[in-house]
Amino acid sequence: METITLFKEFRFEAAHKLPQVPAGHKCGRLHGHSFKVILNLEGDLDPLLGWVVDFADVKKAWAPLHEQLDHYYLNDIHGLENPTSEVLARWIGRKLSGSLGNLLRSVTVQ
Numbered sequence: 001m002e003t004i005t006l007f008k009e010f011r012f013e014a015a016h017k018l019p020q021v022p023a024g025h026k027c028g029r030l031h032g033h034s035f036k037v038i039l040n041l042e043g044d045l046d047p048l049l050g051w052v053v054d055f056a057d058v059k060k061a062w063a064p065l066h067e068q069l070d071h072y073y074l075n076d077i078h079g080l081e082n083p084t085s086e087v088l089a090r091w092i093g094r095k096l097s098g099s100l101g102n103l104l105r106s107v108t109v110q
Contacts, residue, residue, distance in 0.1 A: 002044065002045045003042060003043065003044055003045075004042065004043065004044070004045050004052045005040065005041070005042045005105070006040075006041045006042070006052055006053070007038055007039065007040055007041070008038070008039045008041060008055065008058050008059075008062075009036060009037070009038050009039075010036075010037045010038075010039070010062050010066065011034060011035065011036050011037070012034075012035050012037070012066055012069045012070040012071075013032065013033070013034055013035070013070060013071055014032060014033065014035060014069055014070065014071065014072055014073070014074050015030060015031065015032040015033075015072075015073050015074065016030075016031070016032075016033075016073065016074035016075055016080075016083045017029055017030045017031065017075060018082060018083070018084060019075070019081070019082055020082050035069075035088075035109060035110070036109070036110040037062075037089075037092060037107065037108070037109055037110075038107070038108040038110070039058065039062075039096070039100075039104060039106075039107060040104070040105040040106040040107070040108070041053055041058070041100065041103045041104060041105065042103065042105045043102070043103045052103065053100075053103055057099075058100065060099075061096055061099035061100055062096070065092060065095055065096070074088070079091050085109040085110075086109075088109050089107040089108065089109045090107075092107045092109070093106070093107040
């Protein structure tokens with residue numbers, strides 16, 4: 001089998017603040033971002049279908065997270081009380097691990 005790496009990009013808008021930064025740090029104040037999430041997917045190329053994964057399945061896996069994140073205050077979401085990009089990437093990865101299984105290699109948040 002031939003292993004293929006794919007990337008799927010999603011976007012959402014959200015507000016947050018970082019409660020653990022030093023007093024006076026600009027990220028400690030309420031602010032918003034246009035977040036970009038990049039899912040790194042890797043798997044064997046299906047010789048019949050010619051793909052690793054149906055992107056419709058990836059979109060379906062992302063949809064509930066988008067609904068939970070888009071235009072919300074991230075600090076109010078369980079597990080995102082300190083919503084740094086790193087914590088957000090870990091949270092997304094954990095949420096998607098069940099539906100995307102072994103295909104999900106990494107999550108990038110920009």
